[in-house]
Amino acid sequence: MENEEIYERLNTVFRDVFDDESIVVKPETTSKDIEDWDSLEHINLVVAVEQEFGIKFNMNEVTTMKNVGEMVDIIKSRI
Amino acid sequence: MNLTSLVFLMFCIIVLGIYFISPKKFQWFILLISSIIFLFWNNLSISTIIQALVVLLTSYVFGILIDKYHDSTKKSKIFLIIGILIILGQLICLKYTNLFSITINHILKLFHIDFKLELLHFNSLVGISYYSLIMISYLVDIYRGACKSQRNIFKCALFMSYFPILTSGPFIRYNNIEKELYGKHKFNYDSMCRGLVRTLWGVFKVLVISQRIGMFVDTVYGDLATYTGFYTIIAVLFFTLQLYSNFSGSIDIIMGISEIMGIHLPENFSAPFFSKTITEFWRNWHITLGAWLRDYIFYPLLKSNFMQKLNKKCKKIFGKKIGKKIPLYLSMLIMWILIGIWHGGAYTYIIGSGLLQFLFIFLEDTLEPISNKINNKLGIRKEVFSYKLYQVIRTYLLFSFAMIFFRASSVGNAIEIIKNMFVWNPWVLLDNKSIYTAGLDVYDFRILIISLITLFVVDKLSRTGSVREKLSKQNIIFRWGMLYILIFAIIIFGCYGVGYNPVGFIYENF
Numbered sequence: 001m002e003n004e005e006i007y008e009r010l011n012t013v014f015r016d017v018f019d020d021e022s023i024v025v026k027p028e029t030t031s032k033d034i035e036d037w038d039s040l041e042h043i044n045l046v047v048a049v050e051q052e053f054g055i056k057f058n059m060n061e062v063t064t065m066k067n068v069g070e071m072v073d074i075i076k077s078r079i
Numbered sequence: 080m081n082l083t084s085l086v087f088l089m090f091c092i093i094v095l096g097i098y099f100i101s102p103k104k105f106q107w108f109i110l111l112i113s114s115i116i117f118l119f120w121n122n123l124s125i126s127t128i129i130q131a132l133v134v135l136l137t138s139y140v141f142g143i144l145i146d147k148y149h150d151s152t153k154k155s156k157i158f159l160i161i162g163i164l165i166i167l168g169q170l171i172c173l174k175y176t177n178l179f180s181i182t183i184n185h186i187l188k189l190f191h192i193d194f195k196l197e198l199l200h201f202n203s204l205v206g207i208s209y210y211s212l213i214m215i216s217y218l219v220d221i222y223r224g225a226c227k228s229q230r231n232i233f234k235c236a237l238f239m240s241y242f243p244i245l246t247s248g249p250f251i252r253y254n255n256i257e258k259e260l261y262g263k264h265k266f267n268y269d270s271m272c273r274g275l276v277r278t279l280w281g282v283f284k285v286l287v288i289s290q291r292i293g294m295f296v297d298t299v300y301g302d303l304a305t306y307t308g309f310y311t312i313i314a315v316l317f318f319t320l321q322l323y324s325n326f327s328g329s330i331d332i333i334m335g336i337s338e339i340m341g342i343h344l345p346e347n348f349s350a351p352f353f354s355k356t357i358t359e360f361w362r363n364w365h366i367t368l369g370a371w372l373r374d375y376i377f378y379p380l381l382k383s384n385f386m387q388k389l390n391k392k393c394k395k396i397f398g399k400k401i402g403k404k405i406p407l408y409l410s411m412l413i414m415w416i417l418i419g420i421w422h423g424g425a426y427t428y429i430i431g432s433g434l435l436q437f438l439f440i441f442l443e444d445t446l447e448p449i450s451n452k453i454n455n456k457l458g459i460r461k462e463v464f465s466y467k468l469y470q471v472i473r474t475y476l477l478f479s480f481a482m483i484f485f486r487a488s489s490v491g492n493a494i495e496i497i498k499n500m501f502v503w504n505p506w507v508l509l510d511n512k513s514i515y516t517a518g519l520d521v522y523d524f525r526i527l528i529i530s531l532i533t534l535f536v537v538d539k540l541s542r543t544g545s546v547r548e549k550l551s552k553q554n555i556i557f558r559w560g561m562l563y564i565l566i567f568a569i570i571i572f573g574c575y576g577v578g579y580n581p582v583g584f585i586y587e588n589f
Contacts, residue, residue: 019400039373040407043381047390060223062382063374 006053006072013048017041027069053079080120082246082332083285090117091336098340103263110237110260110340117242118204127204130169131240137165138214139235142228145221159222163215170211173203178424206245208421212371214239217253219375226254234261241342243333247326249347249367256342264341273547274339279565280537281331286573288530289325291523292317294574298518300486303495308504310517311496318486319479323352324534326365350538355470357439357477368421372414381410404444412437422485427493431484439477526572 007025014023018036031037037045046062049071055078057065065071080087094113101109119127141162148154180196187194217238220226229235238260244251299306299314306314327348334344347366354360361369380386386406394402419433454461487493507513515521540546550558 039377040411043378044390044403044407047382047387058223059374059379059382060220060225062378064225 003072003076006075009052010049010068010072013052014045017045017048025068027067027072029068030066049075055079080117082329083282095336095339098264099266103265106264107234107237107261110241111233114237114240114242114245117245118206118240120205122202122204124202126202130173130204130207133169134166134211134214135232135236135239137162138217138239139229139232141165141218142221142235143230145218146228149224155222159218162218166211166215166218170207173201173207175420175424176201178420178426181426206240209244209248209250210239212421213244213250216250216371216375220253226257229253229257237261243337243342244344246333247329248365249330249334249345250371251344251367255345259342262341267341270341271339273551274335274337276335276547276550276562276565277338278332278335279562279569281328281333281335282573283530283565283569284324284328284331284534286569286575288527288534289321289328290574291519291527291530292321292324294518294523296321296486300496303499306517307499308502309507310504310514311499311502313514314517315483315496315500316475316479319475319482320531322482322485323348350542352475352535353471353539353542354474355467356443357436357474358443360474360478361436361440368418372418376417377410377414380413381406386410408441411440415440426490427484427487430490430493431481431486435481435484439481530568530572 010025011023014025014034015021018034018041020034020036023034031042043062046057050056053075055075057074061074065074080090090113094109098106098109098113118131141158144158145155145162148158177198180198183196217226221228229238238251238253238256241251241256241260296314296318299310300318303311330347334346337344345367349363349366351360351363354363386409389409390403390406392402393405396402397405415433415437416429417433418436419429419431422428422432453459460466483496484490484493487496515524519527537546540549550561553561
C-alpha cells in the first residue's frame with residue numbers, strides 16, 4: 001500500500017475519532033497538534049486504526065509511538 | 080533514613096566519594112552495596128530480607144523465562160502472570176491485609192455478627208510500593224519486547240533497589256535507565272554543581288516550607304476541639320502546600336544526588352499548582368505514577384476485549400459521543416480506585432486520592448459543554464487572565480478538599496474536619512493575635528509567605544524551561560549570590576527546632 005493511501009485512510013479515521021473534518025495528518029503530527037488527542041482518546045484512536053487496517057499494535061507500540069509517521073511505519077510493516 | 084537528616088548527608092558524601100574514586104567498572108557495584116545499606120537501614124531482619132529476595136528472585140528468574148520464551152506468546156504470558164502474581168501477592172499481603180480486615184469487620188458489624196478479624200502490623204521494607212511496581216513494569220516490558228532481561232542478578236538487584244528512588248519515587252523504567260545505571264561515570268564539576276543546586280532547592284522546600292507549614296497543620300489537626308473555622312480552613316489549604324513542598328522537595332533532593340552520579344531520573348512534577356483543571360493537575364503531579372498506571376493498567380484495560388465490546392454496545396445504545404465515554408469512565412474509575420489503594424491501605428486514601436479525584440475529572444468532562452454554554456450566554460471570556468486565575472484557584476481548592484481525607488486518620492475524622500470548616504470565627508484573622516497561636520508566630524508566617532512566593536515563581540519559570548539552565552546564563556555574581564541566599568535560608572530559616580527530629584517524608588510509607 002502506498003504512503004499516500006495510508007495517510008488518506010488515516011485522515012478518515014482521525015476525523016471520525018476526533019469529530020473534526022478539518023484534520024489532515026502528516027508524519028510529524030503529534031498529540032499536541034490535535035486538541036482532543038489526549039491519553040484518554042489515544043486508545044480509541046489506536047483501536048480505530050487497527051480496525052481500519054486489520055492489524056494489531058502491541059502495547060509497547062501503543063505507549064511509545066511518538067507521531068503519525070511512526071504509526072504509519074508500523075502499519076506498513078504489518079500489511 | 081530521612082533525606083534531610085545528618086545521617087543521610089554523611090551517607091551521600093561517603094557514597095559519592097567511594098563512587099568516584101573506585102574503578103569505573105565497579106561503580107554500579109558501589110551503588111548496589113549503598114542501596115542495600117539504605118534499604119535495610121534500621122530494618123534488618125529475616126522477614127525484610129525475605130521480602131526483598133522474593134521480589135528480586137521473582138523478577139530475575141521470570142524475566143529470563145519471559146525473554147527465553149518470547150516467541151511463544153502463551154508460555155511467556157504464563158510466566159508474566161505468575162511473576163506479577165507473586166510480586167503483587169506479597170505487596171497486597173504486606174500493605175493491604177488490614178484494608179481487607181477492616182472491610183470484613185464493617186460488614187460483620189452491619190449484620191450484628193460478634194466477630195472481629197485481628198489487624199496485623201507487618202514490618203515492610205522502605206520503598207516496597209515503589210520497587211514492587213517497578214519490577215512488575217520490568218517484567219511487562221520484557222514481555223512487550225521493550226527491553227531484554229538482565230542476566231546478572233546483582234545488576235538486577237541494583238535496578239530494583241537503587242537507593243535514591245526508594246523513599247518517594249520516581250518510578251523508573253528499565254530501558255530508560257539501564258545505560259546510565261550500569262555505565263561508567265567520570266566526575267563532572269558541572270554535573271556536581273547542577274545536582275547540588277537541585278538538592279539544596281529540595282532541602283529548602285522540605286526544611287523551610289514543608290516543616291514550617293507542618294507545625295501549623297499538626298497543631299490544628301491535633302486539637303480539633305480548640306481550632307475550628309478559619310483555623311481549619313487555613314490548615315486544609317496549607318496541607319496541600321505541605322504535601323507538595325515535602326514530596327517535590329524530596330524528589331529534588333534525590334534527583335540532585337542521582338544527577339551528581341551521572342544518573343538522570345524522570346521528572347515527577349511540573350508546576351502542578353498552575354493547572355487549570357484536575358485533569359491537567361494530575362498530568363503535572365506525581366507524573367511517573369500516572370504514566371505507570373496509564374501504560375500498565377489503563378491502556379491494557381481500555382484495549383481489552385471486554386472494554387472494546389462494551390464500547391461497541393454503548394455506542395449502539397447511547398450514540399457515538401456518549402457511548403465511547405462509558406468504557407472510558409469505567410476504566411478511569413478502576414484506575415483511580417487503584418491509585419487510592421496504592422497510596423495506602425485505608426479508606427481515607429481511596430476516597431481522597433482516588434474516588435474524589437475521579438469524581439472531579441468526571442464532572443469536569445461531563446459539565447464542560449454546559450459550562451461553555453453558560454459562559455457564552457453571560458459573555459464570560461475564557462482566555463483572559465482573570466478567568467485562568469479562577470480556574471487555577473478552583474483546581475487548588477478542589478484538590479485541597481480531597482486532601483482532607485488523605486490527611487485524616489479516618490473517614491469520621493475527615494467529616495469532623497469538614498464540619499469544623501463551617502464554624503464562623505473570622506475574628507481569628509482580624510485580631511492580629513489568634514492566628515499566631517496555632518504553631519506559627521508572626522515571623523514564621525512572614526518567612527512562609529516569602530518562601531511560598533519564591534517556590535511559585537520558580538515553578539512558574541520552570542514551565543518555560545529549566546530554571547537552572549536560566550540561572551546558569553546569568554552573571555557569576557548573581558549565580559553565586561542566589562546559591563548563598565539558598566544556603567543561608569536553609570541554615571537560618573530551616574525548621575530544626577529543639578532536639579530536631581525531622582518529620583518523616585509524607586510519601587515515604589507508600
